[in-house]
Amino acid sequence: MIIKSLEQLNSFSKKIADYIEKKDCIFLTGEIGVGKTTLTRYLINHLQKKEGSKTTEVLSPTFNLLYEYDLKKFKIMHYDLYRLKNKKELDTLGIFQENENAIKIIEWPSLIKIPISEKIEIHLEYVKNKNERKLKLLGTGKWKILNEL
Numbered sequence: 001m002i003i004k005s006l007e008q009l010n011s012f013s014k015k016i017a018d019y020i021e022k023k024d025c026i027f028l029t030g031e032i033g034v035g036k037t038t039l040t041r042y043l044i045n046h047l048q049k050k051e052g053s054k055t056t057e058v059l060s061p062t063f064n065l066l067y068e069y070d071l072k073k074f075k076i077m078h079y080d081l082y083r084l085k086n087k088k089e090l091d092t093l094g095i096f097q098e099n100e101n102a103i104k105i106i107e108w109p110s111l112i113k114i115p116i117s118e119k120i121e122i123h124l125e126y127v128k129n130k131n132e133r134k135l136k137l138l139g140t141g142k143w144k145i146l147n148e149l
């Protein structure tokens with residue numbers, strides 16, 4: 001799918017926000033600066049609106065590895081694993097220990113090898129035009145429906 005602008009990325013993220021539930025997991029892949037955090041920001045802001053929470057700033061967890069957002073019915077855990085070096089470091093984070101009430105959005109998820117039953121991977125790619133991106137979607141479980149988008 002081609003996304004022509006930030007506005008279109010925002011509309012796309014709303015579709016995901018309408019469909020997502022607690023326990024879901026989103027992997028975001030693609031080169032540095034391609035738009036993973038921007039997509040996450042739109043998505044979190046849509047979810048905050050939908051849940052009647054105040055929209056907040058959504059910053060990149062580049063150095064903190066994780067930022068959490070507490071909404072009324074669930075929380076959102078936004079990870080950026082770019083700085084992780086190995087599986088041991090990944091394990092200390094215990095990402096999948098808390099499954100019940102958390103939506104997980106993970107940038108740079110390549111160290112995660114365990115299968116996840118309900119997951120969508122969104123891969124972003126640069127194209128010629130500066131504000132355009134190509135998106136590839138790979139869903140498992142209920143997210144398979146998005147593969148047709």
Ligand SMILES: Nc1ncnc2c1ncn2[C@@H]1O[C@H](COP(=O)(O)OP(=O)(O)OP(=O)(O)O)[C@@H](O)[C@H]1O
Pocket residue numbers: 003004005006009030031032033034035036037038039060080107130131132133
């Ligand atoms: N259509 C678009 N989709 C996504 N980002 C866009 C688009 N057009 C322009 N941009 C700009 O590209 C930049 C994307 O930066 P962002 O921090 O979201 O990337 P990232 O993939 O999270 O980077 P990193 O790998 O460092 O975490 C932003 O400045 C954003 O405004």
Ligand SMILES: [Mg+2]
Pocket residue numbers: 036037038060080107
């Ligand atoms: Mg980022």
